[in-house]
Amino acid sequence: MAFILDKVSYRYSEGTAYEMTALDQVSLQIQDGEFIGVIGHTGSGKSTLIQHLNGLLKATEGAIYFNGQDIYDKDYDLRDLRTQVGMVFQYPEHQLFEETVFKDVCFGPKNQGLPEKDVTLRAYEALRSVGLPDKYFDVSPFELSGGQKRRAAIAGVLAMKPSVLILDEPTAGLDPRGRDEILDLIAEMHVHYGNTVILVSHSMEDVAKYVDRIIVMDHGHVMFDDVPREVFHHYRELEEIGLAAPQVTYLMHEMQERGLDVNCDATTVDEARDAILQWIGNQR
Amino acid sequence: MxxxxxxxxxxxxxxxxxxxxxxxxxxxxxxxxxxxxxxxxxxxxxxxxxxxxxxxxxxxxxxxxxxxxxxxxxxxxxxxxxxxxxxxxxxxxxxxxxxxxxxxxxxxxxxxxxxxxxxxxxxxxxxxxxTPNQLTDGLEKALHPLNKINVPVHEIAMMMSIALRFIPILIEETDKIMKAQMARGADFESGGLIKKAKNMVPLLVPLFVSAFRRANDLALAMEARCYVGGDGRTKMMPxxxxxxxxxxxxxxxxxxxxxxxxxxxx
Structure with a gap:
């Protein structure tokens, strides 16, 4: 089991006029190899939650276990945790700093203390896997386009070969094509390496297509934690907290309400098509 | 911290x-x-x-x-x-x-x-x-007579309020970049003075880049709203x-x- 969170609470600026509870008694279990989507509105605590997973924020109350070890233990090496739990922040391209793209990607593995040869190899592999053409390896990261910068920054985290990969809104500010490319890439990596992936987003549409499990956050609480189709059954409650189920969910429910007996479990367009075809088949 | x-x-x-x-x-x-x-x-x-x-x-x-x-x-x-x-x-x-x-x-x-x-x-x-805005407003008004001897009071006050406004933004930005680099294994605490200074590079370069980017955006936004400082400018809350x-x-x-x-x- 990768993570166990036991009644984790976090309060910002404790003891001042600005005190704010960002997480309230959150308990979770995350298994190895899961592909999880964390969804919530702005300020729901989703970013705060994931920053606990690699020890960047320390819970005000509660405990977190990674592979059976308490990460708040005095002897626990947080730097080691951070090499195992890779984190891609929102707008990761803002963290690029080196002279060349290649050097920047080397930063992570170098900090892991790997020998020069391995560092180079890993950086090369990572850049290849995000689909950045070779000709960009030796240019300044500041000369790349927005989408390319993001790929380079994601490569910088992948090069550390984390067993858990956390991505905070990796598609923010990208056009639809860039968004699909990045998400497809993450899904491919998940299948290929079998690593645990936690994808934070506020868009159900993005997440529904890829993940096996959705955690819905609202006001620092876990509201739902289930497989996508179960979560989307609560589409009315989701609307109340400012989220929406994928458009096909609405379509299927609408059809059912109008007397067509289709299966409402579909969460993606493909599944919806299958469900409708099946219904048509049954009619004959 | x-x-x-x-x-x-x-x-x-x-x-x-x-x-x-x-x-x-x-x-x-x-x-x-x-x-x-x-x-x-x-x-x-x-x-x-x-x-x-x-x-x-x-x-x-x-x-x-x-x-x-x-x-x-x-x-x-x-x-x-x-x-x-x-x-x-x-x-x-x-x-x-x-x-x-x-x-x-x-x-x-x-x-x-x-x-x-x-x-x-x-x-x-x-x-x-x-609030910092009130403070610069107060300074601007209190120092207004200096305009007569060609001191650009309004511009100075404007610069001050922009600088003050950017402090929390830059602090937040620093925090964010620091976390992002720490997630990549950067170490900002240990080591001697020279090593510490060297370790700051991954923090300072992105911070400068973002400060310039923000300054550029702000200048553009002000220009798009036809900003002219100084004479003839009225206040929303005098x-x-x-x-x-x-x-x-x-x-x-x-x-x-x-x-x-x-x-x-x-």
Whole structure:
């Protein structure tokens, strides 16, 4: 089991006029190899939650276990945790700093203390896997386009070969094509390496297509934690907290309400098509 | 850790002090600082202390908020205190080896410490009860006469308010980039001075880039709104003195005269 969170609470600026509870008694279990989507509105605590997973924020109350070890233990090496739990922040391209793209990607593995040869190899592999053409390896990261910068920054985290990969809104500010490319890439990596992936987003549409499990956050609480189709059954409650189920969910429910007996479990367009075809088949 | 900076951090509350015009507060702070550096004797000290704590009480800002600002200058205070204590010539009180503490030294050290602490606390009252925008507005209006001798008061005030506005943004940005680099295994704590400075590169380069990017965006946004500074520009909320400011001026001036009288009499 990768993570166990036991009644984790976090309060910002404790003891001042600005005190704010960002997480309230959150308990979770995350298994190895899961592909999880964390969804919530702005300020729901989703970013705060994931920053606990690699020890960047320390819970005000509660405990977190990674592979059976308490990460708040005095002897626990947080730097080691951070090499195992890779984190891609929102707008990761803002963290690029080196002279060349290649050097920047080397930063992570170098900090892991790997020998020069391995560092180079890993950086090369990572850049290849995000689909950045070779000709960009030796240019300044500041000369790349927005989408390319993001790929380079994601490569910088992948090069550390984390067993858990956390991505905070990796598609923010990208056009639809860039968004699909990045998400497809993450899904491919998940299948290929079998690593645990936690994808934070506020868009159900993005997440529904890829993940096996959705955690819905609202006001620092876990509201739902289930497989996508179960979560989307609560589409009315989701609307109340400012989220929406994928458009096909609405379509299927609408059809059912109008007397067509289709299966409402579909969460993606493909599944919806299958469900409708099946219904048509049954009619004959 | 970066959240500990209180100087210039506004504490929202509904108090008489918050309601004062920023110009009143600027003037009051100025008079208070003068009084802190000119008082003598125990009675003067008592008068200043009573006044300061009365104002803090009125402002409804918790006392520990004021004291937090002192943490930053603690080392400076100790060093300055030590210098005064050990290096002032005069009548020796205690002598250890070649170093002696003199009566004058002790007096100077105590006075200096009180003055520094009250100076910081006094100006904290102003910065904690006034938003940075109000403060620059007040400065702009108070310094307006300088326009006549070709000092670009409005532009300076504008630059100040932009700079102040960007402090929290840059702090947040620093925090974010720091976390992002720490997630990639960067280490900002251990190592010697040179290693530490070197380790700052992954933090400083993105920070500079983002500062320039933001400055560029802001300039563009201002230009798109046809911004022209200075003459003929009106305010959305012009500063106007009210009854409470008249009372404020009266109290501050009354306090100052009282202190001068105490000083003259003793």
């Amino acid at each position: 970066l959240r500990d900076i209180t100087l210039g951090q506004y504490y929202p509350a509904d108090s008489k002090i918050h309601a004062l015009d920023p110009r009143t507060k600027l003037f009051g702070t100025l008079l208070f600082i003068i009084s802190v550096f000119s008082f003598e004797g125990v009675i003067g000290f008592v008068a200043i202390t009573v006044f300061l704590f009365w104002v803090i009480h009125m402002s409804k800002v918790p006392l520990n908020f004021m004291l937090r600002g002192l943490k930053a200058i603690m080392i400076l205070l100790i060093i300055a205190g030590m210098f005064n204590l050990f290096l002032t010539p005069g009548q020796p009180l205690v002598t250890i080896w070649k170093i002696s503490i003199t009566r004058e030294g002790l007096r100077n050290a105590i006075m200096m410490t009180i003055r520094m602490v009250y100076l910081i606390m006094g100006s904290s009252v102003m910065t904690l009860t006034t 500063l106007v003195y009210t009854q409470i400011d008249r009372v404020g001026y009266a109290v501050v001036i009354g306090y100052f005269i009282l202190l001068m009288v105490i000083k003259a009499v003793l």
